Amino acid sequence: MSTTAAAKETAASGAERELTDGFHLVIDALKLNGLDTIYGVPGIPITDLGRMAQAAGIRVISFRHEQNAGYAAAIAGYLNKKPGICLTVSAPGFLNGLTALANATTNCFPMILISGSSEREIVDLQQGDYEEMDQLAIAKPLCKAAYRVLHAEDIGIGIARAIRAAVSGRPGGVYLDLPAKLLGQAIDAEKGARSLVKVIDAAPAQIPAPAAVARALEVIRSAKRPLVILGKGAAYAQADDAIRSLVERSGIPYLPMSMAKGLLPDDHPLSAGAARSLVLQEADVVVMIGARLNWLLSHGKGKQWGAPGSKRFVQIDIEPREMDSNVEIAAPVVGDIGSCVSALLTAMGSGWQAAPAEWVKEVRSKAEDNIARMAPRLMNNNAPMDYHGALGALRTIVKDRPDAFLVNEGANTLDFARSIIDMYRPRKRLDVGTWGVMGIGMGFSIAAAVETGKPVLAVVGDSAFGFSGMEVETICRYKLPVCVVVFNNNGIYRGSDVNPGGGSDAATTVFVKGARYDRMMEAFGGRGVNATTPDELARAVNAALDSGTPTLVNAVIDENAGTESGRIGNLNPQSVVKKK
Ligand code: OXT
Ligand code: ADP
Ligand code: MG
Numbered sequence: 025m026s027t028t029a030a031a032k033e034t035a036a037s038g039a040e041r042e043l044t045d046g047f048h049l050v051i052d053a054l055k056l057n058g059l060d061t062i063y064g065v066p067g068i069p070i071t072d073l074g075r076m077a078q079a080a081g082i083r084v085i086s087f088r089h090e091q092n093a094g095y096a097a098a099i100a101g102y103l104n105k106k107p108g109i110c111l112t113v114s115a116p117g118f119l120n121g122l123t124a125l126a127n128a129t130t131n132c133f134p135m136i137l138i139s140g141s142s143e144r145e146i147v148d149l150q151q152g153d154y155e156e157m158d159q160l161a162i163a164k165p166l167c168k169a170a171y172r173v174l175h176a177e178d179i180g181i182g183i184a185r186a187i188r189a190a191v192s193g194r195p196g197g198v199y200l201d202l203p204a205k206l207l208g209q210a211i212d213a214e215k216g217a218r219s220l221v222k223v224i225d226a227a228p229a230q231i232p233a234p235a236a237v238a239r240a241l242e243v244i245r246s247a248k249r250p251l252v253i254l255g256k257g258a259a260y261a262q263a264d265d266a267i268r269s270l271v272e273r274s275g276i277p278y279l280p281m282s283m284a285k286g287l288l289p290d291d292h293p294l295s296a297g298a299a300r301s302l303v304l305q306e307a308d309v310v311v312m313i314g315a316r317l318n319w320l321l322s323h324g325k326g327k328q329w330g331a332p333g334s335k336r337f338v339q340i341d342i343e344p345r346e347m348d349s350n351v352e353i354a355a356p357v358v359g360d361i362g363s364c365v366s367a368l369l370t371a372m373g374s375g376w377q378a379a380p381a382e383w384v385k386e387v388r389s390k391a392e393d394n395i396a397r398m399a400p401r402l403m404n405n406n407a408p409m410d411y412h413g414a415l416g417a418l419r420t421i422v423k424d425r426p427d428a429f430l431v432n433e434g435a436n437t438l439d440f441a442r443s444i445i446d447m448y449r450p451r452k453r454l455d456v457g458t459w460g461v462m463g464i465g466m467g468f469s470i471a472a473a474v475e476t477g478k479p480v481l482a483v484v485g486d487s488a489f490g491f492s493g494m495e496v497e498t499i500c501r502y503k504l505p506v507c508v509v510v511f512n513n514n515g516i517y518r519g520s521d522v523n524p525g526g527g528s529d530a531a532t533t534v535f536v537k538g539a540r541y542d543r544m545m546e547a548f549g550g551r552g553v554n555a556t557t558p559d560e561l562a563r564a565v566n567a568a569l570d571s572g573t574p575t576l577v578n579a580v581i582d583e584n585a586g587t588e589s590g591r592i593g594n595l596n597p598q599s600v601v602k603k604k
Pocket of ligand 1: 175282297299300301302319320321394395396398411433434435436437438439442443444455457459460461462463484485486487488489511515516517518584589590591592
């Protein structure tokens with residue numbers, strides 16, 4: 025049922041006419057476009073918007089902090105290829121949501137941050153309104169597009185523009201500013217209904233130019249040691265079968281970036297995940313599919329990439345300006361990944377010569393060596409646990425439950441989990457992404473469970489967990505099938521630092537030792553378990569995933585086991601001043 029006809033008004037003629045208002049129009053516009061879930065925090069001026077949306081059948085998930093709601097919306101966008109919606113109050117609530125909006129834009133996740141705001145007239149004259157802030161101006165540089173709606177009859181257009189901006193081309197975050205006064209603005213219901221826009225083909229296919237496809241195949245055909253790199257853009261595109269066909273028909277080893285793990289199963293014979301250094305060093309042609317040559321790939325140059333000038337790049341991306349961003353791209357293929365990969369497959373035809381067997385064998389053999397070297401370390405049952413023992417137990421659980429989501433954040437907890445836990449299905453690994461941001465843990469977990477109903481295993485460092493830990497109440501409130509495992513090593517990177525000044529304050533990276541995070545979950549009616557060995561950990565996680573009961577496992581990790589910044593310690597600047 026439409027939520028229009030909010031009220032009736034008696035006109036001068038005495039005839040009644042039906043009215044609608046900003047609240048109803050926002051809800052109708054979202055529903056018309058299939059946007060059926062809102063993540064947010066209620067308050068002035070959007071409290072009633074949330075209530076009315078819930079009454080109208082939209083699922084409204086209320087969080088404890090807007091940043092977590094924003095992360096939830098962003099990952100919902102990534103999983104669904106339609107914008108995730110985050111709803112916040114003005115100024116402070118808006119700012120709390122803004123980190124998530126900026127992070128969504130950086131990661132190319134489609135989301136819309138809808139925020140209530142104070143009155144334009146007062147804000148613009150800086151007369152000190154309740155939660156006064158020029159939110160549109162602040163949001164603009166941090167997102168793909170930002171819009172404000174001032175008239176109720178423009179709500180339909182405003183939401184349509186926001187949807188298109190979020191999902192078309194390179195996806196990203198969009199800000200939509202709804203001043204308080206707009207929500208209560210009444211207009212004729214029929215006029216209101218006519219003003220709504222159903223967005224047709226929000227992310228149109230972008231077909232690559234045939235010449236670009238031919239050029240790319242020419243470069244790939246010339247390769248002696250080709251490599252495909254799959255990024256999270258490839259996972260987002262949901263062109264899973266075409267990508268798998270491209271890899272298997274060309275016989276080219278592939279390296280998955282973190283969130284592309286599982287696009288093809290990590291135990292695929294062409295996976296070069298366990299031979300990362302070798303393939304980056306030795307490949308002569310690199311085919312980038314939905315991955316950027318940013319810091320995570322050392323910008324495509326330097327020692328990691330072998331001799332200067334030893335590589336040629338093919339890049340498939342929807343964003344033309346991504347080409348040559350760091351190094352020369354010999355064959356840019358601009359378009360959506362589904363269309364580009366299909367075009368490459370068609371142009372390859374059936375007589376395509378597979379990648380040189382010697383190269384494929386070399387990569388396989390290196391990967392098998394690394395896997396064999398790691399295997400015994402994953403079997404240890406030490407107490408307190410080290411990362412390998414604990415993650416060895418979780419690796420088996422994920423293998424047995426390929427449909428479960430794995431949410432992962434931390435430093436050592438992130439880096440070890442990425443290489444130890446194999447993924448088998450696309451878009452199941454959700455992590456800190458392009459910014460390496462801590463705090464995505466609970467928001468991502470909640471959205472994955474809400475959007476899919478599938479079980480979620482969140483493997484998070486004790487520091488990482490702290491950024492969104494209060495949302496365990498949200499997990500319990502909505503009875504979500506989320507099992508959080510906190511890798512508790514008493515601190516950031518490790519728990520063994522001491523105050524270098526010798527004072528009584530704890531070292532900057534150290535937390536309360538022996539903390540019991542499991543009790544946080546118990547406080548809200550969920551299950552808490554303290555696990556000191558890999559066996560205990562496995563039992564607790566299996567029980568949680570079997571039952572779907574919200575669970576938090578405090579996994580006791582040796583406080584000396586981690587290293588500074590995990591595998592990216594090289595990015596820490598060193599002081600050049602010698603201590604006297
Ligand atoms: O080939 P080689 O020989 O090189 O070997 C590689 C692979 O081939 C091999 N491999 C395998 N071997 C065997 N078997 C298998 N299956 C296998 N798979 C791979 O293993 C190696 C490594 O492979 P990998 O991992 O693929 O490769 P590598 O070299 O690591 O890749 C490079 C990168 C850059 C792509 C990769 O490292 C990467 O993706 N890194 C992401 C790093 C990242 O984003 N880190 C998070 C940020 S760190 C820091 O900023 C933190 N903060 C500050 C902070 C942040 N971030 N945010 C906010 C809002 N505020 C503050 C904080 C506070 S982390 C942090 C908290 C940390 O403490 P916690 O308590 O949470 O966590 P703990 O550290 O656990 O205590
Ligand atoms: P990773 O961190 O996994 O390497 P990035 O976030 O750096 O991945 O890169 C993702 C890339 O994918 C971005 O450059 C983005 O423009 C691109 N992209 C996202 N969706 C699509 C799509 N449907 N078609 C083509 N390219 C896409
Ligand atoms: Mg830690």
